[in-house]
Amino acid sequence: MGPGLTRSPEQQKVVEALTPDEADTVLVKWRYSAFHRSPLEQMLKDTGRNQLIITGVYAHIGCMTTATDAFMRDIKPFMVADALADFSREEHLMALNYVAGRSGRVVMTESLLPTPVPASKAALRALILPLLDETDEPLDDENLIDYGLDSVRMMGLAARWRKVHGDIDFVMLAKNPTIDAWWALLSRGVE
Structure with a gap:
């Protein structure tokens, strides 16, 4: 020793x-x-x-x-x-x-370490559901704001996903707040 x-x-x-x-x-x-x-x-x-x-x-x-x-x-x-x-x-x-x-x-x-971007639409859904106020689950094409997703949480998601996709911002997510629309943004090739 x-x-x-x-x-x-x-x-x-x-x-x-x-x-x-x-x-x-x-x-x-x-x-x-x-x-x-x-x-x-x-x-x-x-x-x-x-x-x-x-x-x-x-x-x-x-x-x-x-x-x-x-x-x-x-x-x-x-x-x-x-x-x-x-x-x-x-x-x-x-x-x-x-x-x-x-x-x-x-x-x-x-x-x-947290993964900035979900690897699948199912992973995106699993990430989003706990952020909603409603007990009912939205369909993939339904407006998440109608299910209680608030702007603060949306801004947090935008900041997280911007690390991979530099063009994603709050406005982009708020224009079409659906799982389908967000998956289309996130599943693009990484910039």
């Missing part, structure tokens, strides 16, 4: 993009498991959460131990394979295989 990062203070610094700010919660990690001597489990319970996304170093030591400990506490761990580091490829893969086979799920970063 070596001295770790304490021998090289320049390696202790957190890169600026990941430096916590005053709104972030920072926990001191005392042992391999992030749950040991920390309020992590209680914080998750207090916020009604039962899932933990795990990233960082070292995959086969603290990350794997935290995932297994989470599982034993009825918390569902998700190890993010491309957001973990380790001493070697073999140790990295061992940790991923161990967690995937015994205590959690292994995912990639991309699978955790």
